[in-house]
Amino acid sequence: MAITIGIVEDHTEFRQSLIYLIASFSDYQLAWSYPSVEEALEHFQQTDIILLDINLPGISGLDAIPVIKRRFPEQKIIMLTILEDDHHIFEALRNGADGYILKKTTPVKILDAIQQVYEGGAALTPMVARQIMAFFKPQKTQFHESSSLTAREKEILSLIILGLTNEIIGEKLFISVQTVRNHIKNIYDKLQVHSRAQVVAKAMRDRLV
Amino acid sequence: MAITIGIVEDHTEFRQSLIYLIASFSDYQLAWSYPSVEEALEHFQQTDIILLDINLPGISGLDAIPVIKRRFPEQKIIMLTILEDDHHIFEALRNGADGYILKKTTPVKILDAIQQVYEGGAALTPMVARQIMAFFKPQKTQFHESSSLTAREKEILSLIILGLTNEIIGEKLFISVQTVRNHIKNIYDKLQVHSRAQVVAKAMRDRLV
DNA sequence: CTTAAAATGACCCGTTCGGGCTATTGCAAA
């Protein structure tokens, strides 16, 4: 039983090459292809996999994900894109995409990705995978950093996470605002961040507090 | 120039098959192999890639990552494991692993993973990738119901957590700074906070993002 | 005893934020 595939891709040439690729292997079977989300939504039926371009005229591929998923919650979707931009990746993942691969990916790897998603896995191109992983280890030197925070710095860090202002922190610790600010500067240096929001996110991700 | 590889794997049979695999292709060259972290740490030198088993007698592969990275910060490490367990995956990623693949992966895909990491990407087996992606998916039971944040607000919230300023967020989303600020005001109202630090802490504690 | 690191405190300056308003557009539900 061949894996059925639907395609939404406006770029005719690329769409044709995908169709040709799929037709070349009996393990895969093209169910339909459309150049826009609008046309696809009108006619499409559920397939094993949908290859969905991100940059489409009209409704974008990103916006199409929730619509498709609402109609067929089990529909598996692999995003095709030329962009490696953070925002698009995370948005696609948040919306429920099952894969995110770049158009420059070699044909055999595209089929690989389809196979992987069909088997219940997820397909990410290596560079995208790296960006996602980077979310879990924003700076790769966390061992030094966590241990290098002094007791006082950790204390102040925990108060920052509570959302206190420098002034309040100073009052709580019976030190001046300037001293608090100096400690915070040192914390920023050590953790390589430049704002409270960043330091809170990092501290919580790295379980420093 | 062949990609040099080091191996830490206690299971003799599997280690031998890896060695044989690498020896079969001139693009890859085995630099060394040891059955334990202890022995490896005594003798090992930097290679392009280290294949590191997780379940090792004595020091585990997970604990070995920071030690190795401290000695050679640029050393790339791919974890080998039979386990798909969440805790190990995230622990490995947090510690700075560059890949996480299952031992049952086919030989050709193991070489693929090595190549990908060598080229600066990350290597994840599809099932692992799926688990990581699941981390980003809003569980509609928790996210949509318990929080009244709109889609746009959630999007902006996620960018705040990355530490972006309002101005940068506006650029990323192609909207004006004022609009960003309005959204943030609404987020603050809904989550009952009054600063970025607070909203980041709350969002991460409540796993809103 | 000397030295290094940590903790304390201060000043200046420009940027960013947070809270207070008002207002228009579009879409969807009532």
Next chain:
DNA sequence: TTTGCAATAGCCCGAACGGGTCATTTTAAG
């Protein structure tokens, strides 16, 4: 069709922050 919410955008103003530089005191380690 009206009502309401979401998203967009603007303005003002004071508070808070981030970065730079410098200086003193205390503590820990050698």
